[in-house]
Amino acid sequence: xxxxxxxxxxxxSAALRRLRAQALTTMLxxxxxxxxxxxxxxxxxxxxxxxxxxxxxxxQPEISVFLDVGASVAQHQAIAARLxxxxxxxxxxxxxxxxxxxxxxxxxxxxxxxxxxxxPLPDAWVIRPHTASRDELARVAxxxxxxxxxxxxxxxxxxxxxxxxxLAIGHTGVWLLxxxxxxxxxxxxxxxxxxxxxxxxxxxxxxxxIGATDRYVRRPFLYLGALQGLLGxxxxxxxxxxxxxxxxxxxxxxxxxxxxxYHLLPPSAIEIAAVLGLTTLFGWLGAWFSVTRALHQxxxxx
Amino acid sequence: xISFSQVTKxxxxxxxxxxxxxxxIEQGELVFLTGHSGAGKSTxxxxxxxxxRPTSGMVSVSGQNVGRLSHRAVPYLRRNIGLVFQDHKxxxxxxxxxxxxxxxxxxxxxxxxxxxxxxxxxxKVGLLKREKANPVSLSGGEQQRLCIARALVSRPALLLAxxxxxxxxxxxxxxxxAMFRDFHQVGTTLLIxxxxxxxxxxLGGRTLRLDHxxxxxxxx
Numbered sequence: 001x002x003x004x005x006x007x008x009x010x011x012x013s014a015a016l017r018r019l020r021a022q023a024l025t026t027m028l029x030x031x032x033x034x035x036x037x038x039x040x041x042x043x044x045x046x047x048x049x050x051x052x053x054x055x056x057x058x059x060q061p062e063i064s065v066f067l068d069v070g071a072s073v074a075q076h077q078a079i080a081a082r083l084x085x086x087x088x089x090x091x092x093x094x095x096x097x098x099x100x101x102x103x104x105x106x107x108x109x110x111x112x113x114x115x116x117x118x119x120p121l122p123d124a125w126v127i128r129p130h131t132a133s134r135d136e137l138a139r140v141a142x143x144x145x146x147x148x149x150x151x152x153x154x155x156x157x158x159x160x161x162x163x164x165x166x167l168a169i170g171h172t173g174v175w176l177l178x179x180x181x182x183x184x185x186x187x188x189x190x191x192x193x194x195x196x197x198x199x200x201x202x203x204x205x206x207x208x209x210i211g212a213t214d215r216y217v218r219r220p221f222l223y224l225g226a227l228q229g230l231l232g233x234x235x236x237x238x239x240x241x242x243x244x245x246x247x248x249x250x251x252x253x254x255x256x257x258x259x260x261x262y263h264l265l266p267p268s269a270i271e272i273a274a275v276l277g278l279t280t281l282f283g284w285l286g287a288w289f290s291v292t293r294a295l296h297q298x299x300x301x302x
Numbered sequence: 303x304i305s306f307s308q309v310t311k312x313x314x315x316x317x318x319x320x321x322x323x324x325x326x327i328e329q330g331e332l333v334f335l336t337g338h339s340g341a342g343k344s345t346x347x348x349x350x351x352x353x354x355r356p357t358s359g360m361v362s363v364s365g366q367n368v369g370r371l372s373h374r375a376v377p378y379l380r381r382n383i384g385l386v387f388q389d390h391k392x393x394x395x396x397x398x399x400x401x402x403x404x405x406x407x408x409x410x411x412x413x414x415x416x417x418x419x420x421x422x423x424x425x426k427v428g429l430l431k432r433e434k435a436n437p438v439s440l441s442g443g444e445q446q447r448l449c450i451a452r453a454l455v456s457r458p459a460l461l462l463a464x465x466x467x468x469x470x471x472x473x474x475x476x477x478x479x480a481m482f483r484d485f486h487q488v489g490t491t492l493l494i495x496x497x498x499x500x501x502x503x504x505l506g507g508r509t510l511r512l513d514h515x516x517x518x519x520x521x522x
Binding site: 002003004006007010202203205206207208209210211212213214216 | 351353373374377378379380381385391392393395404405407408409410412413452453456
């Protein structure tokens with residue numbers, strides 16, 4: 001166990017030395033990785049901000065709750081109490097008389113309403129639920145429909161559905177891009193490590209002759225790949241930070257023109273950690289493929 | 303310690319380096335292997351260290367059938383064998399002491415202990431003053447001594463040397479051979495492939511001659 005730890009430490013410090021010794025190559029590789037990773041993670045950030053923007057838009061999905069004409073006062077009160085719960089952001093009561101008046105005021109309908117002997121419209125609530133997701137909207141609507149005194153509920157969710165569908169495409173696109181660029185990352189790392197393995201041919205052959213195992217030979221290269229991936233992830237963070245700094249002022253100006261105090265949202269610590277973890281993993285993976293293949297070549301050429 | 307039974311090694315292309323070789327070397331022996339170049343001396347040494355595998359027959363080292371050893375087991379066999387090469391196979395991207403430390407790093411030895419051992423063996427081959435130097439700056443004889451230091455630092459029971467004095471002038475060669483005699487005296491088994499007759503006569507010891515893939519004992 002102690003020997004194992006010693007080997008890990010030794011391999012890690014050897015990898016760090018090598019990265020430092022070839023600072024320019026290291027930086028260029030990290031930059032190539034960083035640009036590649038910044039595309040999917042940048043798109044992810046843009047979508048996250050769009051999600052948030054969509055949540056803040058006034059054109060929120062609404063649910064219309066129509067009451068029984070014969071609903072009692074107690075039922076009216078119970079419904080009003082239910083609508084004060086936190087899953088409802090806003091609830092507006094529309095008395096049937098007001099509804100008829102609004103209808104009459106609308107163009108071309110005055111003639112029709114004037115011909116009515118009594119008001120056919122029920123009392124109604126127009127509510128805006130806290131959520132914009134389709135499933136949640138349906139759940140809230142069903143929930144309200146079951147209240148005594150409620151005749152019918154109607155979800156005006158078309159807008160929300162379309163937005164959801166568009167964002168879903170965006171999210172699928174992010175994963176697709178992320179998959180593609182993960183492959184690119186493995187390839188970049190693999191290529192960099194392959195060059196390293198071939199450059200250290202003599203060392204590998206001599207180490208083999210004096211009793212080095214496959215793992216011993218492979219280990220520093222795996223660390224090298226993982227560190228290179230980590231640097232790539234950090235470079236991506238840098239690219240996105242610069243892009244964010246450039247975009248912030250124009251976005252805030254656009255938002256202020258709409259009378260909103262919208263700000264670009266930076267990634268969370270968990271998201272940053274996830275990106276760094278994944279780039280490290282894929283750097284390691286690229287190194288593993290490459291070093292395994294290159295070792296076969298080196299030994300076959302002996 | 304080492305035994306060959308009916309060992310044949312044929313290389314791709316048909317050249318037969320060894321044909322039906324039988325031999326036995328006991329622990330603690332000092333054995334010279336002679337023969338003209340291309341007689342199969344290097345092949346014989348490579349079979350012992352599992353660098354090559356026999357085409358047929360059995361090579362056994364300390365009771366292990368080396369020809370059948372799995373890829374994973376080979377490194378552990380080699381850790382018990384010190385190898386000295388004619389071309390030294392030193393690494394020129396690191397200092398003298400780091401070259402000697404390499405086998406100990408591979409074995410996972412603790413750094414301080416490793417440094418102590420490396421210094422001791424570098425001292426023994428007379429290179430202590432050059433421990434921080436790059437091997438490139440050493441003379442041919444010094445490079446060979448460094449190679450020997452690296453082979454001995456992990457205290458192997460068996461030392462194989464392939465033409466250790468091949469590129470050296472007489473003075474250096476005598477130095478190296480004297481060093482081998484010292485190791486023999488502390489119980490290391492040595493198998494030295496050489497065509498340097500002066501060395502053989504200076505040290506004495508058993509001599510095997512390889513000729514056309516066959517081994518014969520040379521009377522002392």
